[in-house]
Amino acid sequence: MRQDHLITATQLSRDDIEAVLDRAREVAADPAAYMDRHAGAVLALCFFEPSTRTKMSFDTAAKRIGADTIDMGGVESSSVKKGESLADTVRVIEGYADAIVLRHPSEGAATLAAEFVDVPVVNAGDGAGQHPSQTLLDLHTIREDHGLDDLTIGIMGDLKYGRTVHSLAAALTNFDVRQHFISPESLRLPRSVRFDLHETGAQVREHTDLEEVLPELDVLYVTRIQKERFPDENEYHRVAGEYRIDADTLEDGKEDLTVMHPLPRVDEIAADVDATDHARYFEQAHNGVPVRMALLDTLLGDDEGTEVDR
Amino acid sequence: MSEHELRVSKIRNGTVIDHVEGGQALNVLAILGIDGSEGLGVSIGMNVPSDRLGRKDVVKVEGRELSQSEVDVLSLIAPEATINIIRDFEVVEKNRVTRPNRVTGVLSCPNRNCITNADEPVETSFEVVADGVRCDYCSTIIRDHLADHIGV
Ligand SMILES: [Zn+2]
Numbered sequence: 413m414r415q416d417h418l419i420t421a422t423q424l425s426r427d428d429i430e431a432v433l434d435r436a437r438e439v440a441a442d443p444a445a446y447m448d449r450h451a452g453a454v455l456a457l458c459f460f461e462p463s464t465r466t467k468m469s470f471d472t473a474a475k476r477i478g479a480d481t482i483d484m485g486g487v488e489s490s491s492v493k494k495g496e497s498l499a500d501t502v503r504v505i506e507g508y509a510d511a512i513v514l515r516h517p518s519e520g521a522a523t524l525a526a527e528f529v530d531v532p533v534v535n536a537g538d539g540a541g542q543h544p545s546q547t548l549l550d551l552h553t554i555r556e557d558h559g560l561d562d563l564t565i566g567i568m569g570d571l572k573y574g575r576t577v578h579s580l581a582a583a584l585t586n587f588d589v590r591q592h593f594i595s596p597e598s599l600r601l602p603r604s605v606r607f608d609l610h611e612t613g614a615q616v617r618e619h620t621d622l623e624e625v626l627p628e629l630d631v632l633y634v635t636r637i638q639k640e641r642f643p644d645e646n647e648y649h650r651v652a653g654e655y656r657i658d659a660d661t662l663e664d665g666k667e668d669l670t671v672m673h674p675l676p677r678v679d680e681i682a683a684d685v686d687a688t689d690h691a692r693y694f695e696q697a698h699n700g701v702p703v704r705m706a707l708l709d710t711l712l713g714d715d716e717g718t719e720v721d722r
Numbered sequence: 723m724s725e726h727e728l729r730v731s732k733i734r735n736g737t738v739i740d741h742v743e744g745g746q747a748l749n750v751l752a753i754l755g756i757d758g759s760e761g762l763g764v765s766i767g768m769n770v771p772s773d774r775l776g777r778k779d780v781v782k783v784e785g786r787e788l789s790q791s792e793v794d795v796l797s798l799i800a801p802e803a804t805i806n807i808i809r810d811f812e813v814v815e816k817n818r819v820t821r822p823n824r825v826t827g828v829l830s831c832p833n834r835n836c837i838t839n840a841d842e843p844v845e846t847s848f849e850v851v852a853d854g855v856r857c858d859y860c861s862t863i864i865r866d867h868l869a870d871h872i873g874v
Contacts, residue, residue, distance in 0.1 A: 607863060
């Protein structure tokens with residue numbers, strides 16, 4: 413990856429993605445080889461909203477390439493609470509760390525942070541914007557099952573606010589992938605994401621019913637529909653119920669259909685799916701570690717440790 | 723001085739922005755960041771009959787020559803505008819506005835959750851796309867009624 417930050421998936425070329433995923437494969441095959449590679453490096457985990465999972469995943473990845481991590485503690489106790497701007501916060505933290513991982517509730521936060529610091533910034537989720545490191549692990553998971561070309565994928569659930577969806581859809585335009593988006597009308601992809609897909613000439617269709625496309629799919633990527641998105645609770649229960657899957661639903665899918673979910677799930681994937689051959693969401697979560705190891709390894713550079721491109 | 727004379731009175735040095743879509747004159751000034759506090763002489767003609775536009779607005783700014791990059795942003799709300807640079811009562815330069823690639827510090831992002839609306843030390847920045855503008859931070863696209871988003 414010839415860039416200093418990872419802010420959106422839109423910035424990623426096919427080569428960028430394949431380079432990280434190739435390295436992730438190497439990492440997964442021989443994690444010990446990466447153990448001391450970035451000894452002495454410090455990664456700052458700046459989480460302005462709670463996300464135990466993503467934070468732990470980056471924390472683990474950093475430690476497995478020999479780097480240390482620091483974090484700001486809860487937002488409650490930090491200087492953010494005292495009204496410090498994000499621009500100031502990252503400029504201070506830049507002095508402590510070799511790279512910054514940023515999770516923030518506002519869209520565009522990582523873009524802004526990257527303008528103010530020289531160390532690499534990784535966007536670990538900006539509001540309803542993007543979550544590109546999740547996309548890399550999603551792609552790794554898909555690639556290990558099906559490869560990334562001549563593929564039909566269905567992405568279902570909250571497509572409007574789902575940052576993992578926005579990033580995944582953008583990244584998939586680099587590959588020969590037919591994308592089907594399945595959601596209630598009120599939660600369709602935002603205009604800006606549709607605009608980008610349209611610009612790239614991606615093969616995209618939108619649906620309100622999963623049944624319409626389920627038999628064609630190689631991958632079904634499910635996301636959670638949150639209660640807060642609906643003005644009234646009955647409406648939420650009625651709508652969310654239509655985008656729930658169980659083992660029965662998947663009877664109509666291909667035999668080698670892969671079911672993914674960025675987790676945490678609530679009830680959009682019934683527990684009886686876990687035991688089927690389709691379920692891949694726990695492996696997907698585990699893949700976060702080697703993929704983020706590969707990503708951090710790329711962003712931190714090869715200055716210390718062994719040469720890779722010999 | 724009659725109303726007619728006021729409307730057409732010439733300026734000695736400065737810029738005349740002509741062929742502005744009727745009703746947009748105040749937005750033109752807002753986009754240019756001219757609010758009178760600069761001490762510039764400003765006169766506005768609104769809903770002046772025009773062959774080309776039916777009704778047009780005209781904005782005259784005395785004592786300041788606006789650069790092309792300053793006026794290009796006007797193309798978003800007044801694509802037909804012509805810019806006349808005046809020196810000693812003569813038009814020395816006449817230009818159309820052209821669409822810029824980027825608009826900085828003029829529009830505010832309509833996405834309340836955008837980081838540019840969070841008291842950060844940055845100017846808003848929008849990329850000009852096919853049929854609107856797009857926030858460089860949150861990607862929100864503004865298509866219609868750009869004038870409603872002037873001012874940060
Ligand atoms: Zn914005």
